[in-house]
Amino acid sequence: MIIYDRKECIGCQICEIVCSMEHTGRINPKxxxxxxxxxxxxxGKVEFCRQCLAxxxxxxxxxxxxxxxxxxxxTLDYSLCTGCLQCNKDxxxxxLPMDGEYPLFCDTCNGNYQCTQWCPxxxxxxxxAES
Amino acid sequence: MKELPGYAGQVLTIDLTSxxxxxxxxxxxxxxxxxxxxxxxxxxxxxxxxxxxxxxSSENMVVIATGPFTGTLVPSSSRCVIGTKSPLTGIWLDSNxxxxxxPELKMAGFDIIKIKGQAIKPICIIIENDAVSxxxxxxxxxKDTFSTQQIIKEKYGQEYKVACIGQAGEEKNLVxxxxxxxxxxxxxxAGAVFGSKNLKAIAVRGTRSIEIYNTNxxxxxxxxxxxxxxxxxxxxxxxxxxxxxxxxxxxxEAGVLPIKNFQGGSYPGMELVxxxxxxxxxxxxxxxxxxxxxxxxxxxxxxxxxxxxxxVEGPEYENVWSFGAQCGNSDLGSIVYAEYLCDxxxxxxxSTGNIIGFVMECYEKGIIKKDDLGFGAxxxxxxxxxxxxxxxxxxxxxxxxxxxxxxxxxxxxxxDTSRFxxxxxxxxxxxxxxxxxxxxxxxxxxxxxxxCHLRAYPVSSEVLDHAGRIDPLSTEFKAExxxxxxxxxxxxxxxxxxxxxxxxxxxxxxxxxxYSLTGQEEFPSASKLMKIGERIYNLTRLFNIREGITHxxxxxxxxxxxxSLSDGPSKGVTVPLxxxxxxxxxxxxxxxxxxxxxxxxxxxxxGEEFCKSESQ
Numbered sequence: 001m002i003i004y005d006r007k008e009c010i011g012c013q014i015c016e017i018v019c020s021m022e023h024t025g026r027i028n029p030k031x032x033x034x035x036x037x038x039x040x041x042x043x044g045k046v047e048f049c050r051q052c053l054a055x056x057x058x059x060x061x062x063x064x065x066x067x068x069x070x071x072x073x074x075t076l077d078y079s080l081c082t083g084c085l086q087c088n089k090d091x092x093x094x095x096l097p098m099d100g101e102y103p104l105f106c107d108t109c110n111g112n113y114q115c116t117q118w119c120p121x122x123x124x125x126x127x128x129a130e131s
Numbered sequence: 132m133k134e135l136p137g138y139a140g141q142v143l144t145i146d147l148t149s150x151x152x153x154x155x156x157x158x159x160x161x162x163x164x165x166x167x168x169x170x171x172x173x174x175x176x177x178x179x180x181x182x183x184x185x186x187x188s189s190e191n192m193v194v195i196a197t198g199p200f201t202g203t204l205v206p207s208s209s210r211c212v213i214g215t216k217s218p219l220t221g222i223w224l225d226s227n228x229x230x231x232x233x234p235e236l237k238m239a240g241f242d243i244i245k246i247k248g249q250a251i252k253p254i255c256i257i258i259e260n261d262a263v264s265x266x267x268x269x270x271x272x273x274k275d276t277f278s279t280q281q282i283i284k285e286k287y288g289q290e291y292k293v294a295c296i297g298q299a300g301e302e303k304n305l306v307x308x309x310x311x312x313x314x315x316x317x318x319x320x321a322g323a324v325f326g327s328k329n330l331k332a333i334a335v336r337g338t339r340s341i342e343i344y345n346t347n348x349x350x351x352x353x354x355x356x357x358x359x360x361x362x363x364x365x366x367x368x369x370x371x372x373x374x375x376x377x378x379x380x381x382x383x384e385a386g387v388l389p390i391k392n393f394q395g396g397s398y399p400g401m402e403l404v405x406x407x408x409x410x411x412x413x414x415x416x417x418x419x420x421x422x423x424x425x426x427x428x429x430x431x432x433x434x435x436x437x438x439x440x441x442x443v444e445g446p447e448y449e450n451v452w453s454f455g456a457q458c459g460n461s462d463l464g465s466i467v468y469a470e471y472l473c474d475x476x477x478x479x480x481x482s483t484g485n486i487i488g489f490v491m492e493c494y495e496k497g498i499i500k501k502d503d504l505g506f507g508a509x510x511x512x513x514x515x516x517x518x519x520x521x522x523x524x525x526x527x528x529x530x531x532x533x534x535x536x537x538x539x540x541x542x543x544x545x546x547d548t549s550r551f552x553x554x555x556x557x558x559x560x561x562x563x564x565x566x567x568x569x570x571x572x573x574x575x576x577x578x579x580x581x582x583c584h585l586r587a588y589p590v591s592s593e594v595l596d597h598a599g600r601i602d603p604l605s606t607e608f609k610a611e612x613x614x615x616x617x618x619x620x621x622x623x624x625x626x627x628x629x630x631x632x633x634x635x636x637x638x639x640x641x642x643x644x645x646y647s648l649t650g651q652e653e654f655p656s657a658s659k660l661m662k663i664g665e666r667i668y669n670l671t672r673l674f675n676i677r678e679g680i681t682h683x684x685x686x687x688x689x690x691x692x693x694x695s696l697s698d699g700p701s702k703g704v705t706v707p708l709x710x711x712x713x714x715x716x717x718x719x720x721x722x723x724x725x726x727x728x729x730x731x732x733x734x735x736x737x738g739e740e741f742c743k744s745e746s747q
Binding site: 010011012013014017018020021024025026027028029030031037038040041042043100118120121 | 361443
């Protein structure tokens with residue numbers, strides 16, 4: 001999982017850029033699975049799926065579109081998802097990034113975590129059992 | 132794949148008079164010849180503005196343009212340019228801003244917005260991808276820039292990025308800027324042009340993607356560029372720590388920091404002010420523009436004294452000077468509050484500080500009196516600084532005159548005040564005294580928008596670069612240096628790149644990044660890019676010639692040419708401008724009147740433009 005240290009964050013959104021490149025091959029922060037929210041004139045914070053142990057999203061999803069993968073990440077079955085966003089409402093860490101219609105869950109980039117590799121201040125780090 | 136990877140691919144043209152808009156494809160030829168940002172603005176404004184049009188009339192246009200790098204992974208690539216005819220100078224203006232507005236505009240699908248005409252009532256422009264609406268802005272009129280941005284976000288959504296004017300722009304104050312998400316299109320009075328069009332704000336939200344020509348190469352080259360930035364002593368060392376003020380001590384020790392409206396001498400507490408003091412007493416957080424690992428912007432909060440609790444995103448080096456040394460003031464709290472107020476009202480903090488220093492000199496010389504102001508204004512009077520900003524920001528009383536810039540104030544006052552009205556072509560000087568770095572004198576005199584340190588920055592080689600330093604008090608190489616930097620900086624400002632990133636990443640790296648992003652065969656080498664830069668700089672020159680600029684305007688305030696400083700490293704010298712200027716014209720292939728010769732224009736593909744300027 002990703003560990004975020006708000007004190008080190010500079011709000012550059014480089015995590016959003018590389019995340020969207022990794023997952024779409026193009027640059028589009030609005031498709032990123034990690035999202036920075038500014039609090040001008042001060043630094044805001046990023047939001048992303050932490051693959052937390054609570055798994056509230058899995059439990060509350062009315063269509064069972066959300067499940068746990070073998071490596072412990074959340075996967076979304078788009079054919080089942082209705083975009084009701086109950087997962088978003090029950091997320092214990094606040095809110096999940098959205099692509100405009102569906103929630104976006106961190107898939108760890110196959111364990112490569114591009115956001116942590118590119119974060120210039122190491123505000124984002126690879127953590128948990130895999131670190 | 133789109134035809135033009137790296138670009139959004141569309142031009143949005145809005146006519147405020149008819150309240151209509153249209154969306155066109157971005158022309159390939161414009162990209163090939165003018166690259167982006169500043170280059171786009173130059174070509175469009177030269178072609179579409181009529182000569183000698185009134186900058187505050189419906190005839191003037193606002194062009195907002197991003198570059199190919201804007202909104203991408205390229206480090207420090209957040210920039211966006213506003214081009215217009217300046218009401219402050221009456222000539223070319225491009226004003227360039229970081230932050231998040233430019234990237235959002237590009238994600239909405241636009242490389243360029245052209246705004247023409249004039250609305251009859253206050254309006255704002257709301258853009259969400261291709262959906263463009265022109266909406267009434269009566270409720271925003273009279274509001275400061277912070278409230279304006281907040282109200283728009285509350286109404287349309289927090290994801291919108293807003294560029295807007297404050298009260299000063301509404302009043303067509305000539306030093307009014309356009310504020311966007313904590314950053315500013317500060318210089319030259321673009322805010323007054325917005326005001327004249329009754330254009331309060333532009334809010335944009337984009338959900339589109341930017342295509343990349345060769346993703347693997349682009350990633351690899353970016354990784355290298357990020358590494359270069361991280362290990363460079365400026366971009367990876369002093370700038371992240373000290374912000375833009377990292378140069379303060381070096382500039383001061385070299386005798387290049389202008390003091391008390393360029394009179395020199397000293398003021399109480401001046402020895403205490405430096406970059407270390409800013410870190411210790413003010414800085415709380417570092418803030419980055421979009422895609423910038425440097426994060427030179429600081430969130431500062433005043434922790435003691437009468438300005439306790441005041442905060443600002445800043446203060447920038449320029450303003451530590453403009454409200455500090457320029458006004459003989461060493462109270463950091465007042466500097467923070469002064470910069471905050473400039474952002475609040477939407478006025479250029481460089482020009483405003485320059486104006487206040489000028490007023491203070493006039494006050495001490497008895498030319499401006501206490502009755503004129505309603506308060507005393509000796510150098511070092513921090514309350515006078517704050518009072519004057521309120522007057523200018525609200526266009527109240529004498530503030531109406533002061534907001535017209537030092538050239539017009541000096542014209543009004545007469546009495547030989549033009550000697551120390553510190554401007555070139557009407558734009559107030561920034562924080563460098565060219566008597567300590569001659570190259571800056573030539574840079575100010577020949578900058579296309581008037582006195583500006585961002586069209587060429589020879590002081591870097593003259594003072595700041597300890598490895599390849601050249602003599603600051605010699606004229607040797609200065610003409611070549613200024614010409615080369617002007618052409619290259621025109622490219623930087625067209626790419627959407629911030630100048631600071633280029634301290635670490637060089638022309639070849641930038642060219643490689645541009646190719647892997649766009650795949651355009653027209654941008655094969657740095658030398659080819661330099662040709663585009665030269666084309667842009669010559670076109671803005673033609674723009675200015677069309678407005679009546681000649682060699683006589685390529686000059687400096689008399690103070691710099693005739694009065695010398697009485698102490699410091701540049702004691703006893705004045706700027707030998709003519710010598711450098713003659714050489715500069717030769718190198719540029721401009722004649723003795725400062726006009727590009729026909730052969731040069733033909734070489735740059737500007738033959739047609741030349742014929743147009745001849746016939747006017």
